[in-house]
Amino acid sequence: MFKIFTIAIREYWAMVATKAFLISIVMMPVLMFGGIFAMKTLTRVGGIQERKILVYDGTGRLFGRLSLEATSQNAVAEAMQEESHSNDGIRKPGGLEQNEKYVLEKVQADLLTNELRLEISEKIESGDYYAFVEIPADIITRKPDITQVQKTGDVARAIPAIEFRSQSSALATARQWFQIKITNAIRDIRLKDLEIDPLKVTQASQPVLVRGLGLFELDQEGNVKESREEDNVLTAIFMPFGVMMLMFMVIFLAAQPALESVLEEKSQKIAEVLLGSANPFQLMIGKLLGVVGGSLTVFSVYISGIVYFASSQNYEIPFQILPWFIVFQVLGVFFFAAMFMAVGASVNQLKEAQSMLLPIWMLMMSPMMVWFIIIRDPNGSIATGMSLFPPATPTALMLRMATGQTIPIWQPLVGLILMVISTLLVVHIASRIFRVGILWQGKTPSVRELVRWAFSNQ
Amino acid sequence: MENAIELSSVSKRFGKQIAVDDLNLQVPSGAIYGFIGPNGSGKTTTLRMILRIIQPDSGEVRVLGKSEGKTADDELGYLPEERGMYKRMKVRQLLIYFARLKGMRNCKSEVDRWLEKLGAAEWSNKKIEMLSKGMAQKIQFISAIVARPRLVILDEPFSGLDPVNMEVLRDAVFELRNYGTTIIFSTHDMDMAQQMCDTIFMIFRGKKVLDGTLDEIQSSFPANRVKVTLSDPEKEFPGIPEIKDLTRDRNDFEFEMIHPDRKQAILQRIASQVAIDRFEVIRPTLHEIFIRIAKPDIGNGKGQSVDAGQIQRRNYLEGGK
Numbered sequence: 221m222f223k224i225f226t227i228a229i230r231e232y233w234a235m236v237a238t239k240a241f242l243i244s245i246v247m248m249p250v251l252m253f254g255g256i257f258a259m260k261t262l263t264r265v266g267g268i269q270e271r272k273i274l275v276y277d278g279t280g281r282l283f284g285r286l287s288l289e290a291t292s293q294n295a296v297a298e299a300m301q302e303e304s305h306s307n308d309g310i311r312k313p314g315g316l317e318q319n320e321k322y323v324l325e326k327v328q329a330d331l332l333t334n335e336l337r338l339e340i341s342e343k344i345e346s347g348d349y350y351a352f353v354e355i356p357a358d359i360i361t362r363k364p365d366i367t368q369v370q371k372t373g374d375v376a377r378a379i380p381a382i383e384f385r386s387q388s389s390a391l392a393t394a395r396q397w398f399q400i401k402i403t404n405a406i407r408d409i410r411l412k413d414l415e416i417d418p419l420k421v422t423q424a425s426q427p428v429l430v431r432g433l434g435l436f437e438l439d440q441e442g443n444v445k446e447s448r449e450e451d452n453v454l455t456a457i458f459m460p461f462g463v464m465m466l467m468f469m470v471i472f473l474a475a476q477p478a479l480e481s482v483l484e485e486k487s488q489k490i491a492e493v494l495l496g497s498a499n500p501f502q503l504m505i506g507k508l509l510g511v512v513g514g515s516l517t518v519f520s521v522y523i524s525g526i527v528y529f530a531s532s533q534n535y536e537i538p539f540q541i542l543p544w545f546i547v548f549q550v551l552g553v554f555f556f557a558a559m560f561m562a563v564g565a566s567v568n569q570l571k572e573a574q575s576m577l578l579p580i581w582m583l584m585m586s587p588m589m590v591w592f593i594i595i596r597d598p599n600g601s602i603a604t605g606m607s608l609f610p611p612a613t614p615t616a617l618m619l620r621m622a623t624g625q626t627i628p629i630w631q632p633l634v635g636l637i638l639m640v641i642s643t644l645l646v647v648h649i650a651s652r653i654f655r656v657g658i659l660w661q662g663k664t665p666s667v668r669e670l671v672r673w674a675f676s677n678q
Numbered sequence: 679m680e681n682a683i684e685l686s687s688v689s690k691r692f693g694k695q696i697a698v699d700d701l702n703l704q705v706p707s708g709a710i711y712g713f714i715g716p717n718g719s720g721k722t723t724t725l726r727m728i729l730r731i732i733q734p735d736s737g738e739v740r741v742l743g744k745s746e747g748k749t750a751d752d753e754l755g756y757l758p759e760e761r762g763m764y765k766r767m768k769v770r771q772l773l774i775y776f777a778r779l780k781g782m783r784n785c786k787s788e789v790d791r792w793l794e795k796l797g798a799a800e801w802s803n804k805k806i807e808m809l810s811k812g813m814a815q816k817i818q819f820i821s822a823i824v825a826r827p828r829l830v831i832l833d834e835p836f837s838g839l840d841p842v843n844m845e846v847l848r849d850a851v852f853e854l855r856n857y858g859t860t861i862i863f864s865t866h867d868m869d870m871a872q873q874m875c876d877t878i879f880m881i882f883r884g885k886k887v888l889d890g891t892l893d894e895i896q897s898s899f900p901a902n903r904v905k906v907t908l909s910d911p912e913k914e915f916p917g918i919p920e921i922k923d924l925t926r927d928r929n930d931f932e933f934e935m936i937h938p939d940r941k942q943a944i945l946q947r948i949a950s951q952v953a954i955d956r957f958e959v960i961r962p963t964l965h966e967i968f969i970r971i972a973k974p975d976i977g978n979g980k981g982q983s984v985d986a987g988q989i990q991r992r993n994y995l996e997g998g999k
Contacts (some may be wrong), residue, residue, distance in 0.1 A: 222781060222783070223778075223779055225777065226778040413774050488764070488765065489761065490763060491757060492731070492756075492758045492760070492762060493756065493821070495729070495731045495750075496731065496750045496754070496758070496778070497749070497752075497779035497780050498779055501748075619918070
């Protein structure tokens with residue numbers, strides 16, 4: 221036992237006290253979640269963009285209204301910019317168009333010819349203008365082209381359209397702005413033409429909200445308690461996703477160093493010295509305990525970060541799943557680190573390990589491939605199946621539990637039992653491969669040879 | 679005295695290859711026992727069985743009184759031929775780790791004592807990757823003996839060392855012996871084996887071919903080489919049919935007698951033709967004995983076999999003791 225702990229302690233420090241470990245503990249969440257926040261931040265970094273847009277208003281009734289809309293849009297954008305410089309960095313929700321100001325200019329021509337269109341296009345290309353909007357004269361009265369729909373089935377093309385031209389129309393935020401503003405403006409004009417008060421229509425068509433809430437439950441004093449509000453879709457998605465990624469990271473960050481450490485012992489011929497002092501099983505268990513310790517360290521670092529962040533944002537953390545998380549984390553690390561170590565013992569270089577690791581990676585990532593299906597239906601057949609398939613059990617079960625939906629209690633229990641059995645089996649087989657492999661200096665063994673190592677009595 | 683190691687009819691095969699074949703060996707406690715043998719002769723396999731890294735297919739391996747176990751005895755220290763240390767660990771940290779792996783809980787003072795003794799104290803906080811080859815060798819040596827083992831296996835402990843460091847390590851080995859430590863000393867350096875070992879054991883093709891003191895081994899081989907010094911350096915060596923492999927170094931000549939029992943007749947024939955200052959029958963060195971046993975096999979590369987019976991006859995122990 222003393223030897224196993226000696227090995228475990230060395231392994232723990234070898235894993236934790238490296239620059240690579242510190243870098244990866246910081247980089248993993250940055251890489252995984254950073255992209256989402258980076259996009260929002262980056263779009264604001266450039267400050268407000270002023271877009272000069274030429275408008276040809278064939279109706280003669282829309283330009284004035286659009287100019288007014290642009291003025292108010294510009295005021296909002298400026299106010300937001302001011303605020304983002306002065307506030308504490310937490311931004312109010314809002315669309316991307318808040319970064320754009322629009323300066324609308326009327327095309328001074330009664331009739332639009334192709335020559336004129338070309339001239340305008342050239343101006344856009346040279347950067348004098350950002351875009352050109354052409355509003356057909358009959359846009360207010362034009363009806364959807366039913367025959368077109370019947371002929372082609374293409375509804376989008378049948379709707380009366382205004383043309384927005386720029387160097388990147390499809391992605392232009394301004395196009396979306398026009399879409400909304402012109403639709404509103406035309407609706408109001410049509411209502412006025414019908415002598416209906418647009419204000420009344422707005423009041424009449426005031427939408428109602430369908431709020432997503434949890435179920436009623438009994439609290440500790442036996443009172444009926446309304447459950448927390450499922451505030452928004454983002455939380456509903458991010459919480460399970462974050463829990464799943466955390467499980468993946470704590471397992472991966474432990475399994476990879478386990479492989480590297482075995483590989484070092486093998487290639488640096490340390491294995492023979494070690495085996496002169498401890499047997500392969502002690503060596504393997506000691507190493508596994510070491511990386512489990514390392515993995516729990518990663519977990520405590522992340523969980524403290526998460527708790528701090530969540531409390532500052534008033535998010536509720538599902539603390540009730542933490543004990544399950546830790547149990548499955550430990551089992552998951554044993555399960556995968558043992559496999560990684562068996563691979564490390566079988567090869568001579570990290571390069572050779574890659575191909576052997578591929579199937580193990582697939583097992584590890586399998587719940588991540590269907591995570592969205594699982595959170596949409598946490599008690600569906602895919603979710604249940606994944607939870608009872610041991611390599612996927614830790615990640616899949618945590619993903620489901622984090623959704624807040626009630627999972628039949630037999631499932632985590634059966635998952636746990638299956639996971640314990642398969643972990644013992646994997647550790648047993650891996651230790652047999654490890655025992656032969658660690659002193660093996662020849663070519664990389666084939667799968668058949670690995671099977672022979674695992675089951676022969678040599 | 680009790681034997682530190684006893685091997686009784688030990689065999690080990692890997693697939694179709696017999697690595698060790700029915701080996702018997704007794705290493706008495708407190709001895710410096712030399713293990714020699716060409717590459718691939720079963721030496722490392724024998725050592726690994728003593729270390730219990732591998733188990734024999736048949737026979738018994740008794741080490742320090744125990745014949746069972748999945749791990750080498752904690753009182754057994756091992757310096758493998760291929761050195762292995764964690765590059766990123768610090769010297770002292772590594773030595774403490776290896777000592778603890780041998781079950782030695784309070785090892786710090788012993789680690790410091792050895793670092794001091796071998797002149798490595800100033801390196802104790804350096805990482806292994808910073809060490810020179812010689813220094814790394816000394817650290818590896820300390821790692822093998824720091825837990826005060828009763829039996830130490832040293833596989834090529836002096837390879838790559840400069841004469842000064844070699845002297846330091848050799849003294850350390852003798853000091854261990856003075857404390858009663860049994861030392862297995864595996865080497866390809868026959869001079870070193872000859873100088874240091876009380877007893878020498880040679881394994882060849884998985885079988886024991888030599889086992890005894892140097893004197894016993896030498897006397898079991900015919901002394902068939904002769905050194906002759908002529909009085910007159912100008913004289914040529916007389917032609918004699920009963921000798922072969924004549925070599926000359928100024929007025930010193932060396933040759934092999936085809937029939938060693940005819941040395942008197944040979945001496946008389948030379949003396950009758952030229953004046954001689956010296957006529958000496960020299961005993962074969964360990965190096966020569968090694969070559970005589972292993973060369974037919976290694977030399978032509980075809981694996982021409984040495985007659986196993988002949989090896990048995992040469993080995994006085996196999997039939998005798």
